[in-house]
């Protein structure tokens with residue numbers, strides 16, 4: 018049995034017997050006026066952060082959701098795209114699609130704005146999305162891609178890239194590791210399926226996104242997620258996992274590299290009223306301007322420019 022088969026079996030089991038807190042959700046569920054979440058759907062919240070960022074969802078986007086779980090985020094996305102088929106949710110596990118269908122049917126009875134056919138549930142997997150090229154505005158996945166081994170992760174990211182329209186967004190939430198996870202844990206299929214041992218480091222995770230071709234990546238959140246303690250996991254020291262929420266844009270990578278926004282700002286502190294680096298960055302004296310990490314590094318070499326650190330909470334605006 019491959020680790021992907023073991024993962025599918027694991028999720029078939031937790032579809033029929035929900036395990037509350039399975040993936041140790043790090044954010045409280047997104048509460049919106051008039052949105053009622055069925056109890057069983059809430060109990061099947063198997064994500065680690067959130068992929069539902071209202072600011073990304075203007076204009077009722079077409080959404081592909083990979084790895085449906087109990088349907089919670091599919092329902093939350095529907096809140097912003099209230100039309101038949103706006104959210105296509107894909108999952109290879111029959112039991113999981115069945116559970117999601119039941120939860121969404123219950124949601125339709127609890128929410129007068131919601132019809133179950135706003136979400137189309139499709140059999141399929143992350144490596145062969147049953148969607149045409151350039152057909153959706155948003156692809157989202159929560160706590161699935163971290164399970165994949167690196168070559169499979171590249172296949173899944175490539176599929177997300179393929180189905181996105183130009184300019185479209187890949188919204189992800191995954192655990193990352195504060196140092197490389199030792200092989201004996203990586204090779205444990207059950208820990209992988211539990212989203213505990215497949216996590217990459219931050220740099221490695223970002224390199225996979227850039228390697229797929231995403232030209233701009235924005236970090237929405239980065240928080241502590243779980244501690245793998247030394248005794249239980251046979252480690253020489255404790256290993257902290259974090260959860261990382263990102264939005265990656267299908268735009269060309271600039272010749273000098275991708276723009277990654279992590280919440281840094283640049284502030285001009287010189288004698289004049291403003292500073293223009295003649296490369297598209299115009300700073301008013303004393304006013305912090307959001308910049309990507311690449312620009313922060315470049316401007317940080319100027320003696321009159323102060324660069325602030327990553328807040329790991331960037332939600333739009335700024336240079337580039």
Ligand SMILES: C[S@@+](CC[C@H](N)C(=O)[O-])C[C@H]1O[C@@H](n2cnc3c(N)ncnc32)[C@H](O)[C@@H]1O
Pocket residue numbers: 021024025028029040061062063064065083084085086087088089090107108109110113141142143144158159160161212
């Ligand atoms: C950790 S759960 C996350 C569920 C949901 N995203 C959430 O936040 O509650 C992983 C989900 O991915 C599904 N899955 C497993 N292997 C998959 C694959 N190869 N392609 C797509 N989905 C997969 C599982 O059935 C399960 O629904």
